[in-house]
Amino acid sequence: MHKDWTAGDRCYLALLLGGIFCFYLSWVVLIPFGQAPDEILRYDVADFIMKYHSLPLAGDPRLYYGGYGQTYAAIPYFSYLLAGLLGIAVHGLGIAMPGYMVARLISLASGMVAVLFVFLIARAVFRSRATWYFLPVFLAFTPQFTFISTYTNQDSFMVMLSAVLIYLWVRGMRTEWDMPTVIWTGLVCGLMLLTYINGYVCILATLLAVLLSHPHRRSWRFFRKMLICIGIMLLVSGWFFIRNAWHYHGDWLGMATLNRVAEQRAAEGFRPSQLARSVASYRGFGGLLVDTDFLMTTFRSFWAVLGNMSVTMNAYYYLYLILLCLIAFVGCSAKLMDKADAGWRTLAGCKLAIAVAALAVGGFAVHCYYSIAVEYQPQGRYMFPGMIAIFLMMAAGFERVFSGRARRVFYQVVAFTFVFLDIWIGYLALLPLYQIH
C-alpha cells in the first residue's frame, strides 16, 4: 500500500503536516484555558496524574467536580493518561510549560496523525490523485476538527483511532486479514475501549467489516484470528475495567459511578435527579428530530461551533456547507443507483463502502441515543466516531458528481476556501475574541 510514493506526495505531506502543526499550535496557544467544552473537568484528570503520579478515582476530594458534580475520572480516559505522562516527562525535563498546554499537545498530535491516515486511506481507496490531496485538506481545515485538535479532549484521539481502524479495514480486505493486520486491529480496538464510550461504535463497525470481508468465516483460522484480536483488546484495555469494577463495586464502565458521584458532589439544584428531562427523552427519536433543534444544531456544531458552544459562524458559511453536503448526497445516491442498475447483488461486493456507511450511520445513531436516553446534547462532536466515514462518503460523492477538469476545479475551490476560512476563523474571530477585546 505504500508503493507509488512520488516526490509530489512527499512534498504534499510535508507541506500539509508542517502547515497544520504550526496552525494548530497557534490555536493551542491562543485559546484560553477553559474556553472549550468541559476543558477544566477534562484537564483535571491529566492534572491529577501529573501532580500525584497515580490514576484518579471518582469521588476523590482532590478532583474538581464543578457545579454539576461531574468528573471524567470514572469513565475511560486514555488520552488524559497520555497527557499526564507527557506532562510528567516535560516537567521532569525542566521545561516550564503550562500543564494544560502539554495536555493539548496530545490532541494536536492526534489530529495530525488522523490527517496522515486519511491521506493513506484516500491513497488506498480512491483512484484519483486529486482526491488523495483534497480529502486530508478537507478534514484538516474543517473548523470543528481544528478546534478539537487544539484543546484537551478525547474526541481528537478517538477520531485518530477511527482513521487508523478504517485504514486497517482497507489493509485487512486486501491481505485477507493477515496476522499483522489482526494484531494491529486488536491493539487499536483496545485503545478505543480505553478512550471514549461513543467510539465503541467503531469496534462494532470493525466487526462488521471483518464479517463482510473475511473469506473463510467458518474456518478455524478465522476463529483463531478473532480470538487473538479479542485477546489483544482485553490485554490492552482489561486492566482499566477490572480496576473500575474493583473500586466501583462492579461498575466496570464507570457510568453508574459517574451519576452517583454527581448526586453527591453537585450543587443544590444541579444534581442529576433534580435536572429537568428534555423533550427528546419523552418523545423518542421522532420527537428528537421534529420537535427540537437537534438536527440543525448538530449540523452546525459538526462543522463549526467553537468555544463553549458560543462562537458560531456566519449563516452563509453553513449554507455553503449545506451545499457541499447536498452535492455529496447526490453523488452518493448516484453511486448507489449505479450499483442498483448493475443488480442489487453487486452491492454485497462493496464491503468497504458498507462498513464505512454503517460507521457513519452508527455514529449518528449513538449521538441520537445519547440525547434521548442520557442527556439532550445536540453537539456534532458526539457523532465524531463516524466523522472519517462521513468524509470518505462525501469524497466518494464528489468523485461521482464531478470528473476531469471540473473535479479538480471543484476541489481547488473547496480546499482553498476551507484553508482560508479556517485562517479567518482563527486569526480574525478567535484572536480578537481571546487576545484583543
Added chain:
Amino acid sequence: MSIRMRRFWKNPSGRAVLGGGMALLLAGATLLFLYLRLPHEATFLSAHPHERKVAVELTRFRQIRQPFTAGRAGLSGLSLKLWVPGGNTGGLRSQLQFTLEDEHGSPVERQMIPVAALHSYGTYTVSFPPLEDSAGRRYTLCLTPAQTVADEKLLFFVGSGDGELSFGNAPAGSALVVDGVYHTTRIGSLYNGRRPPACVTLLIALCVASVCWLSALSVFLFDRFWFLPDGESGDAADLPPSGKE
C-alpha cells in the same frame, strides 16, 4: 494561461521559482490583511477580586463617580462592564452622560451613551482621542442619567480595586469594574497583559509560520489541481489499477 507560461511551469526550476513567488505573495497579502485588521489600541484588563453585580434603576441615581489612575500613556478609552438585564436592549430609550474628569475636576471628555447600545452580556467601550500624558495621572469617570425611563435598569459590576466608587455623594465601599484602553501600535495591541509577552511573541511567530506554510500548501494544490495534465494529477484512467481499490 499562455503556452509559454505553461512551459515555464512544467520546468522544475521554473515551477519552484514561480510557485515560491506565488506562495510568498499570497502569504504576504494574507499577513498584511491580518495586520491591518489589528486595532491601534490595547485594553489592559485589571484584576477586580470579589466581583459582583449591582442592579441600579436609572431613575433612582443622580451620578456615579469612579476615580482611577491611568497605568500608561495614551489613554484612549474605558471599557465598562455594564449589562442590561433581560436580554433585549433594542427598545430601551434611556441615555447616560459619560464624563471623564482630570485630577482638577475639569472635564476632559464628554459623551452620551444610549442604553440601547449596551450589551446584555459583555463590555461597552467608550473611546475618545488619546491622552498622551495620561501615565500615572488620576482621572474620575462620571456617569449621569441624562434621559431616564421608569423601570429601565442597569447591572453595574463592582469589586475590590483602585479608587472608591460613589453613588451620588455616598461611597459604595467598592470599585466599578472598568479597564483602561490605550493607544498603541497594531502589534502592540496584542501585548496587553492578558498573557506573558513571550507567549504573545510565540503566538505571532506561529501565525506568520502557519500563514506562510499554508500559502505554500495552497500554491502546491493549485499546481496539482490546475496546471498539471490530467495524467499527472491522477485521474482514474491514468493510474495503474493494482494497488488502488
